[in-house]
Amino acid sequence: MLYVSLLSSPSPSPSPSPSPPVSTFSVSLVVPASTMRKSIEDTLAAHRNELVSLLSRYVDRGNGILQPHQMINELENVIAEDEGMLKLKDSPFSIVLQSAQEAIVQTPFVALALRPRPGVWEYVRVNVYELSVDLLSVAEYLWFKEELLDGECNDKYVLELDLEPFNATFPRPTRSSSIGNGVQFLNRHLSSIMFRNKESLEPLLDFLRTHKHDGHAMMLNDRIQSIPRLQSALAKAEEYLSKLPATTPYSDFEFDLQGMGFERGWGDTAQRGSEMVHLLLEILQAPDPSTLETFLGRIPMVFNVVIVSPHGYFGQANVLGLPDTGGQVVYILDQVRALENEMLLRIQNQGLDVIPKILIVTRLIPDAKGTTCNQRLERISGTEHTHILRVPFRTENGILRKWISRFDVWPYLETFAEDASNEIAAELQGVPDLIIGNYSDGNLVATLLSNKLGISQCNIAHALEKTKYPDSDIYWKKHEDKYHFSSQFTADLIAMNNADFIITSTYQEIAGSKNNVGQYESHTAFTLPGLYRVVHGIDVFDPKFNIVSPGADMCIYFPYSEKERRLTALHGSIEELLYGTEQNEEHIGILSDRSKPIVFSMARLDRVKNLTGLVECYGKSTKLRELVNLVVVGGYMDVKNSRDREEVAEIEKMHDLVKKYNLSGQFRWIAAQMNRARNGELYRYIADTKGVFVQPAFYEAFGLTVVEAMTCGLPTFATCHGGPAEIIEHGISGFHIDPYHQDQVAALLIDFFDQCQKHPGYWEKISEAGLKQIYERYTWKIYSERLLNLAGVYGFWKHVSKLERRETRRYLDMFYILKYRNLVKSIPLAVDEQH
Structure with a gap:
């Protein structure tokens, strides 16, 4: 089912007191009574003169956007002039002011974007002349904000992006403290579903029966067709393995386990195999979150990984400090070394003889400035099975030879993704099991590859530009020639909603702090006037968000005292x-x-x-x-x-x-x-x-x-x-x-x-x-263990939630084709110097 509200939603008619946008296409949600609205009304009742005096000062500054520090400064200025205004500091309005992230002033109105806690927003508007307080919907607030642009946005039908209907059936936490702990919440949800009845365990059985690598069955074979048959086979296997010495290698009992219905992947020794069998028996009897995560994390699922990072000079030497080349390169190089070690350890413990491969897909730059960025394939030092795979930026006029800024890469990424897909297939002789995007460009390419290949996608933003440049959304046109933010913000929205799971290094990256908005949170609702309006872009409570902090390479960085x-x-x-x-x-x-x-x-x-x-x-x-x-x-x-x-x-x-x-x-x-x-x-x-x-x-x-x-x-x-x-x-x-x-x-x-x-x-x-x-x-050891556990849990979740993901993907496909591709066409292509 597609929600046509993507195409257009009539804007509120421009009037002094706009009514909610009327749209026969959108899903209407019941808005609870605003506690912030009540706080303002209570303050008006108790301290009318003082509050009017403060709000009038906001209005006297002229139409525009007020930041939190400006609102607080005006309050302090008022108090300095009249000590009677101290009443406001003890009034309910002080709570409102502490939670205000911005104010939109258009005489005689002051509209406030209020954030009582991370991830939770309310919008209210005060008529300073009539002393009335209205609760605004997201769309109403954004329309009011757009009106600052003096009639530039007078189209009554505005493209609105609303992803909330697709997520309505998805479980999610409600407490701000749970943000970033997605896998724990998801495990609790999955285990609670499995606990209901035997039928609820069928998706797990189906997952184990269909799980393959390189065409070979893993975990279960066709002898096991039902939950009762699985439980019976597990009980036999547990009894059989308990009689073997703990260190007995898998090859000694492989044939006997196959006869019971079990394939490779349970462990390299009798002890590890017994542990896995016991974990699954516990899940079938009484599922709990911890056991489920441990079991899913031990299933051999990730053998080939692709990591995408197109921009900058990606190399191992002589690149740090070059344009657009810094911490992200260091992060990925340290990441893949730790990841390869953890994959090798797990594959060995799972009793497999598979050789893992990791490919870092980046841009090949012919004019490499003394680096190796003009080499197609480069092995990562300190690894055996990890390589940089470089693919050039290409247009119908040929290969782009020179470096270009990360802000200018957007016209090249679609072709880059197509070419990268072919190069990846040639190197892996198949498809990867997991793709990890990095930064906005890498996340978009990961989205295109994930959709084409049908594999799990993980995003790592590193930094979202929207929070670096204040008001870069509403005033996007001022930045467009230099930064092309319209394309980048659109790419970010598509990629973050397409990802199966998102890794961040900190909580603040997702949902900020008590007083500051998070990077992802800033994409919840915003407007690019004249292009589209985002009424629900991303939900920071989504269980796809997980905090997995990196470390430093301890071979290079160690204490001065050693x-x-x-x-x-x-x-x-x-x-x-x-x-x-x-x-x-x-x-x-x-x-x-x-x-x-x-x-x-x-x-x-x-x-x-x-x-x-x-x-x-x-x-x-x-x-x-x-x-x-x-x-x-x-x-x-x-x-x-x-x-x-x-x-x-x-x-x-x-x-x-x-x-x-x-x-x-x-x-x-x-x-x-x-x-x-x-x-x-x-x-x-x-x-x-x-x-x-x-x-x-x-x-x-x-x-x-x-x-x-x-x-x-x-x-x-x-x-x-x-x-x-x-x-x-x-x-x-x-x-x-x-x-x-x-x-x-x-x-x-x-x-x-x-x-x-x-x-x-x-x-x-x-x-x-x-x-x-x-x-x-x-530390990178903690990081790599956590990443592979996440891949297991979200790989299973992707398997059991195919229908909902497909609906979301179709919606995002439409947005990509109808909006993103047209925006990218306006970006000038780079021109190489003549040689």
């Missing part, structure tokens, strides 16, 4: 890098006083990573400059060497700051460093100076450099906006900083170094607490 492992042979080059006096294209600036600790940062040189903000913060603080030196690693020294728009602007800004604050003798700027082994030792060398690592990004989805620094024992200060806020426990295992308040950042750093001088051992205390946090939560 002296026997230290790469002392690199210390000469590191000293030259930090303290050399030569000024060249690799480093500028001099550190005159080598006795000072070093404040260190390393990141891509772009606006969001905010390296220049850290330099400005340092330059402004006389006290901080007296205490420490500053070293930043990122980008190029010369704009001529960069083709990235944002990086060029940041290079120019960095040079201006060095001159403005006269940082000579206290500051060292080093170009992006490609050698990961030396970078690991560089962290430890900074630790030797009793320095710190600072991650000053305006927003960071996770913060891999934060984990790297902490793994090396370096006390870390990291942005409070995004993932690092979860990695670090403030004041215990590190410190949170707000890059929007440079004076506070400087004060926190000064206080830390003062504490280190006054209390010997304070630096070591923070260092050790950071290491403890890493070992408990952020």
Whole structure:
């Protein structure tokens, strides 16, 4: 069944008090009475003059969008002028204001987007002149917001995207604290269904009977046709295996188990086979979530994995720091090494002789700039069965030779996916069992491949651009020539809804925090005026969301205190890098006083990573400059060497700051460093100076450099906006900083170094607490185990929910064909320089 509301939904007629959009196509839901609306009405009843005074100030600012800090500032200004306004702070309206994410002002109305808790939204509108309060639907609120564009959106029929009807029958949690624990919720749901009656166990039997690899049956053969027959066979197998020595190899009893109805996959020894048989017997008798997850995780399901990451320079050497090439590449390289090890271990334990394969599918770039990005196939070092498979971007005019920005890749991805499909089939001699997309472009390609090949899809966003650029939805046209956000946001919506499961590194990536909206949550409802309106894009309560945090490669990143492992042979080059006096294209600036600790940062040189903000913060603080030196690693020294728009602007800004604050003798700027082994030792060398690592990004989805620094024992200060806020426990295992308040950042750093001088051992205390946090939560071993368990559970869920997934997919196919493909046609194709 298709919901035609995708095609068009009549907009609310423009009037001072719009009525709900009328649509015979949409599903109407009962909206509960708004607690926020009541809070406003109660405040109007008790403190009418005070509330009107505040709201009038909002209206007096003129039509537009007010951010939370602007609303709070106006309240503080009102209170400063009249102490009687303090009543508002104790009124129900204070709760409203604390939950407000934005206000849309159009005289005489103030409409508020309220978020009482993560993932839960309400929309209200106050008529400041008539003192009336209305509850708005999502569509009404978005229409009201669109009206800011002065009649640009006067089409009465607006394309609305609403995926809620397709998810109505899907189970989902309701508590915000459950967000990101999708697999636990799904296991509880599945086990509760199985507990109802014997018929509810049929999908599990069907799954085990039809499960094959490379055409060969696994788990069960045709001797077992029913649940009673399965239970009987399991009881016989359990008794048979219990009489064998625990270490008896599978080959010794393979024939006997086949006669009972069991094929390969139960275990390589009598003990492991017995454990699997016992798990299934427990599920058939009294299913519980933990047993179900353990059993599904042990079923041999994942042998071939494809990981998609098209943009940037994807290679193993000499690529880090190149445009669009940073943490995502490091993440995937570390990921596949851990994943291959875990797959090999599981295949061995399952008693199979299958050789797993992992392919990282990325773009082949003929003009490779001294990297290996022009090679079709490249084995990953430290692995036996994992390769980079590069496929070029191609148009009817031939292969694109040069690098292009991640914002410009959209016209190439459909053809790239088709070509990649053929290359993958050639390498694997079949289809993969799991495909993992990375970032917006990789997730879209993963969607196209998943739909074509009929395989499970996992998405990893790394960073969703919508949250990086405020108001980039409603004012998308301002950004379109440079960023093509209309295509990217559309691709994101399609991919995140098509995925079988989504991995995030932190809770904040999904649903933010008490005060900040999550990256995925920002796609719940928004508008691209003139294109379409999203009334229900993604539900952060969806059980497809799972938090699986990565780690750092502990062969490269290990504590500074492990002296026997230290790469002392690199210390000469590191000293030259930090303290050399030569000024060249690799480093500028001099550190005159080598006795000072070093404040260190390393990141891509772009606006969001905010390296220049850290330099400005340092330059402004006389006290901080007296205490420490500053070293930043990122980008190029010369704009001529960069083709990235944002990086060029940041290079120019960095040079201006060095001159403005006269940082000579206290500051060292080093170009992006490609050698990961030396970078690991560089962290430890900074630790030797009793320095710190600072991650000053305006927003960071996770913060891999934060984990790297902490793994090396370096006390870390990291942005409070995004993932690092979860990695670090403030004041215990590190410190949170707000890059929007440079004076506070400087004060926190000064206080830390003062504490280190006054209390010997304070630096070591923070260092050790950071290491403890890493070992408990952020390792690749934990990550790879969890990922393969998820693949098992969601592979089973995909099998038992085919009908619903097909309906959603058809809806998304329509959106892709009718909207996304047309948007992409407006993006100019890149032109190679003539050779």
